[in-house]
Amino acid sequence: VIPSLGAIAGLLLTGTAAGLDLASGPQVLLARPLVVGTISGLILGQPAIGLAIGSAPELFALEVLPVGASRYPDHGPGAVGAVAAVALAPAPELWRGLAVGLLLAMAGAQSLLWMRRGAARMANRAAAALQALEPGILGRLQWDGFRRDLVRSLLLTLCGLLASWGVAALPASPPRWPPVLNAVALGAGAAAALNGALRSAGSGRRVVALWTGLVAGLAWTVLA
């Protein structure tokens, strides 16, 4: 099922805004898969799928926080494809959406690296203009960086959407597969989130809070 042109435009806009929010700013959580997934689900008329598929890659996104100059995956644009892969499929399978989202997040990490190296090359090429303080040179470099980020985010979202149509068109997996693959994907996500949380927590009250929260969450899942 191919969504309407309006929905495609909305999805492209969502993914592009997410990519921009992560790299250029303003960094207000618009790039988080939970947010992108929810908006994508609303656009596709399937908010429940958007919430579910947005939540799962969030486990992986919690591993690496954009601290300092650390290199991190870009989950935002990929989350659009992840939701579309599940929402557009006749037989929705969570693991397929997650696979699309994770592969796109890896591509996003590489694209960020290229973009930042490109920004350095651009600044080096403009070294003479910077030295001479040509009028508007700082603005030109800043907007050039913003445009590169815009194109990067748009292309990533487009790739995610194309991948999602391909994945949605695949025949349903054998019945035994989805439970195993979902469990593997979510188990890996749990490891990623806990690794990140343990790294941030260090020791003391924060790590106690982490374990308390974990026990409370586990208790809720058992009781539910």
Add this chain to the structure above:
Amino acid sequence: VRPERLAFLRLLTVQASWNYERMSGLGVGYAAEPLLRDLERSDPQRHADALHRAGGFFNSHPYFAGVAVGAEARAEYDGTPGGQIERLRAALCSPLGALGDQLIWAGLWPAVIGAALVGVRLFHAWWIPLAAVALMTLVRVWVTRWSLRTGLRSGMRVGGALQATRLRRWVTPLGVAAGAAVGAAVPLVVHLGVRTAPEVVVASATALVGLLTVGPRTMKVNGVQFGVAMLAVALLALAVAG
């Protein structure tokens, strides 16, 4: 548009030209440019030197970069020697970065995201993630404005203003909230697709392997790479098993 307002708007996308050489230096220079315009009329040479300084290497936290932008601009108007301003700029990188990392990246962000995940899993409400974005937008606007004004007000004495800020008091409570929220969110999200006993065994085994191999000591692969690899192995195993 007033120079301070323009600088504030530019600070919201301060990392657009971020690169591994100057880091956010160009963005900081671009944000400082409207604040230095009056200097162009009164002292063109000083203005040129000030812009050179403002666009050089700088790395801190995007939310708090305004402190450096404001302090540098104020120091330029106060006629502080260029060398001192450069030293101030270099000295601000670490404390601003550390404050932002502890308060925002490792505190407020995971706390808000974790709480949103818990809220979504418990109440299935689509507005919760959007409320999280609205909250962070308010925080971003407030912190950026506070940073810029603190810098502009303090100039070379900005170090004292940073020492005195009450924002530091939020580091520990936000860290605790982040730990609790993320801890609670993980099992709730896993519960999305893991319900039966065999699924719990598979998910737990995968998580255990991940915790042992993707931990801080063995950061050869990150969680995303591990997830993709585990999915590929599981797919292969299922295909072989028929």
